[in-house]
Amino acid sequence: MTDKEHEMENKTDEKILVLLVDDETGFRRTIAKRLGKRQMAVIESPNGKACMEILEKEPVDVVVLDVKMPGMDGIETLKAIKKVYVKKIQVILLTGNAAVSDGIEGIKAGAFDYLTKPVEIDHLVNKIRQAADMLRFETEKQKEQEYRLNLEKKMINTERLASLGTMSTGIAHEINNPLAIINESAGFMKQVVQSPEMAAFPQKQALLTGIEKIEKSIKRARKITLQLLGHVKQQSSQIGECNVKALLFETLSLLQNELDDKNISVQWEMDPEKMTIWSDPYKIRQVCMNLLSNAIHATQENGSITLSGYMIDSDVLLEIRDNGIGIPKENLGKIFDPFFTTKSFDKGTGLGLFVVHKIISALNGEIHVKSEVGKGTCFTIRFPKYTKISDGTDKMERGQIK
Ligand SMILES: Nc1ncnc2c1ncn2[C@@H]1O[C@H](COP(=O)(O)OP(=O)(O)OP(=O)(O)O)[C@@H](O)[C@H]1O
Ligand SMILES: [Mg+2]
Structure with a gap:
């Protein structure tokens, strides 16, 4: 059984949360009790206004709604539900015996279906289950659409860069x-x-x-x-075994003066194992240099930078975390763009992260950023052990950079 099937099965096991809205207390109680015996969670409401208040607080799946109610009637309540919750809640209407027109009006207003009173309980249970299935289908469809849209956006951005x-x-x-x-x-x-x-x-x-x-x-x-x-001086670049930890340490010592000027402390949390990949040390050093100098620029006096490194399978995972000024949410999508900078003309070109992104993409690696204004920023990079040749095969080649 696939994960998805398993998830679906679990979902089917989940109780459907039904909100039963009817002004006739006796009828409402009996139906609620009988639905409860059929593995459904039921909340009761005596009118449309209370129904809307409950929906604000409870994750209701299906509303079973009486059409003839004093005050806000069923059709009005249905319209209010559909206005706020569109595809998140399904509604089944209960109409009077002779009021088929109410049911039709309800369907037009977005009801899943309607049943005429007196209600046959098994018939109602089936309708509720069908409505809940439809809801799950809609949710899955929406999730899939969102996922595809995100993926497309990410691909367009990578291609653009x-x-x-x-x-x-x-x-x-x-x-x-x-x-x-x-x-x-x-x-x-x-x-x-x-x-x-x-x-x-x-x-x-x-x-x-x-x-x-x-x-x-x-x-x-x-x-x-x-x-x-x-990073394009290819002819002279030497591809070989790169010790990421040593390269990071080397870059750090090049920046020692800047660290001392601001009295920034550096925490070193490295895997004791040797962390090596097959790559161009010049490029790896450039990635470390650009990320570390950004961290130093962002950090105030007496601040701190934490450098962590782990091996995950045979890949190297590096984390460069500072407790500096942080990146505002609205800038997070722009920091890898060329020439995006918040620094003055003589301090920044806005190319540091653009180059980092380019190098890491060429190595088939990944880079992620998390940041909070006033708290700090954390860049996580995954360097694959080898660079994959993207010709559709899974062949690996040592030290080959696209
Ligand atoms: N660690 C960080 N903390 C806070 N902001 C950051 C951090 N790293 C990057 N930024 C933001 O991202 C912007 C772009 O960074 P990038 O390294 O591309 O260019 P730069 O540092 O401005 O200039 P350059 O690196 O070319 O000198 C920075 O101007 C800054 O606003
Ligand atoms: Mg920079």
């Missing part, structure tokens, strides 16, 4: 050469402006300020191309 990645690395390549020429020319201009012959030039200072602005912008543009091209 992948194509943006390809495009932006291409652009970064093209920009690198003119950038080098601009840099060289700016250096030359600075030299000329600072030479003794230019000492009396009236706009010397304005020229120097202009050149410095050019240099500052070159620095930023370089930071961008460096991030984007950092």
Whole structure:
């Protein structure tokens, strides 16, 4: 039996919660008692208003509703139920013997079905079961639709990021050469402006300020191309056994000054086992560097960063947690986008996480983030031991990166 079948069977075992709405107390009590004997949970209500109040609190599956009631009648109550609970609750109407038109009006307003009084109990039980089955079917259908929609959204996002990645690395390549020429020319201009012959030039200072602005912008543009091209220097990259723990430790020591400046403590909670994968250490170091520097930027003075690592089967699971400022909910969907940053022009390019995402996708890994404003952020990464070649076969190749 599959999980789904098992789940369905369990669901069938669950008691159906029925809300019985009728102003005739004697009739209501008798029906409630008899439904109870047939494995149904029953709540009673004497009128439409009380019915609506109960529905706010109880997870009712089926409402059995008398049409002729003083005050809010059955049809009115049915309309109110359908307005609020649409597909979450099914309604069966109980009409008077000669009032078929009420039943038809009820069906038009969304009732599952109607029965005429006096009610035959087994007939009512069958109708309630059918209504509950329909409800389960609708819920499953809705869940499946939501799941498919989420999956599609996720796929579109990954594809979008992948194509943006390809495009932006291409652009970064093209920009690198003119950038080098601009840099060289700016250096030359600075030299000329600072030479003794230019000492009396009236706009010397304005020229120097202009050149410095050019240099500052070159620095930023370089930071961008460096991030984007950092992980495509394939020719020289060495694929081999990477010790993730050692690489993380190495990156951490490169950031020691920044940690000391803010007096940030680092908790090290690592699996004593060796944590190795087949990959490019340069890329793994870049992932660690980008995530750790983000954590440091987000953490206040005397804050803390916790680094945890485990082996799950043969994959490596890494957690980088900080108790910093956190990420607002509305930004969580954007942080992996290129150029999304909340930092100032000279502090952030918004490419760090974009590059991290790209590297991890290429390794067939996964990255997840959890964050709460004011409490902190936790990035979880799963590195597979080997990179799968996605040609439809399950073949593994050591050290091969797509
Ligand atoms: N650990 C974190 N805590 C809080 N916010 C974070 C954290 N990591 C990332 N962010 C948010 O995500 C944004 C994007 O991060 P990303 O690393 O891509 O770019 P950046 O850090 O702004 O710039 P760059 O890394 O290029 O210097 C950041 O500006 C910040 O708002
Ligand atoms: Mg960053």
